[in-house]
Amino acid sequence: MGLQLSATMEDYLETIFDLQRSTSVVRVKDIAKALGVKMPSVTSALQTLKASRLIRHEKYGHVELTREGREVAENIHRRHVTLVGFLTDILQLDPGDAGEEACRLEHGVSRETLRRLMGLLEFIRGCPRSGGDWLTHMRGRWEDRDCGHDCAACIESITVPDARPFGSCRPGPSAQTLDLQKPGFRGTVTRVGGEGPVRRRLMEMGVTSGTPIELERLAPLGDPLEVKVRGYHLSLRKEEAANVYVEAD
Numbered sequence: 001m002g003l004q005l006s007a008t009m010e011d012y013l014e015t016i017f018d019l020q021r022s023t024s025v026v027r028v029k030d031i032a033k034a035l036g037v038k039m040p041s042v043t044s045a046l047q048t049l050k051a052s053r054l055i056r057h058e059k060y061g062h063v064e065l066t067r068e069g070r071e072v073a074e075n076i077h078r079r080h081v082t083l084v085g086f087l088t089d090i091l092q093l094d095p096g097d098a099g100e101e102a103c104r105l106e107h108g109v110s111r112e113t114l115r116r117l118m119g120l121l122e123f124i125r126g127c128p129r130s131g132g133d134w135l136t137h138m139r140g141r142w143e144d145r146d147c148g149h150d151c152a153a154c155i156e157s158i159t160v161p162d163a164r165p166f167g168s169c170r171p172g173p174s175a176q177t178l179d180l181q182k183p184g185f186r187g188t189v190t191r192v193g194g195e196g197p198v199r200r201r202l203m204e205m206g207v208t209s210g211t212p213i214e215l216e217r218l219a220p221l222g223d224p225l226e227v228k229v230r231g232y233h234l235s236l237r238k239e240e241a242a243n244v245y246v247e248a249d
Contacts, residue, residue: 006046007107009048011103012046014105015035016055016063017077018066019031020065021233025062027062028042028043028046028063029062051153053068053069054072077234078114080103080232081107081205081234082114082118082205082229083102083105084099084119084208085230087102089121090124118203118204119203121203122209176246177242178213178215178244179238180204181215183216184215185214185248186249187213188210188213188249189212192209192244193243202236205236206229206232207236212229212249213229214228214229216228223237226237
């Protein structure tokens with residue numbers, strides 16, 4: 001889509017998206033309170049978004065995203081979640097600071113940069129030469145620039161694992177997928193399957209190995225699923241959830 005939105009309009013769109021998940025009706029005063037701005041400012045912004053056919057809003061009425069507006073808002077939301085994951089998991093910033101920093105960064109990140117960030121996240125978490133131990137040692141670099149770890153000795157001791165880390169990995173018969181769980185389920189993502197756009201979309205939303213996940217509710221016909229990941233509420237289609245392998249807490 002060729003539509004170009006300012007950072008401010010993106011903030012409004014994402015706020016409406018978040019409010020729609022938690023309330024049945026979104027009003028001007030709700031948006032103003034969430035963003036800490038005056039109601040006339042919200043009204044002006046809504047006129048711009050309505051002219052772009054991203055929202056529906058009548059004077060003194062409630063606000064709702066159009067189909068196109070929801071797609072744009074979901075992309076903005078995924079971008080934010082991705083950046084928060086990178087800042088907390090890799091750069092190991094405090095979650096509160098990471099959220100604020102992501103808000104400042106997200107408006108300038110291209111889709112290609114986002115895709116590569118997610119690839120880097122997945123590589124660091126899954127590569128047998130990195131993973132949790134690697135991130136633990138990195139914490140020393142951020143805190144005092146001296147983790148006390150002998151990097152040369154570590155490199156010398158590395159052995160190539162027998163299993164091919166990036167080959168096909170077929171889950172065992174007891175593996176559970178998110179689409180088979182019931183509302184209230186809490187667990188951890190153990191693996192993300194799928195290929196191409198499906199896998200990419202899951203990763204962009206922050207659904208990656210080792211991430212805590214909660215299944216909050218199902219739509220009346222069981223599709224989509226409403227889940228909570230990294231403190232954010234997301235919608236997953238059932239076919240997407242079938243590629244998310246989980247382990248109950």
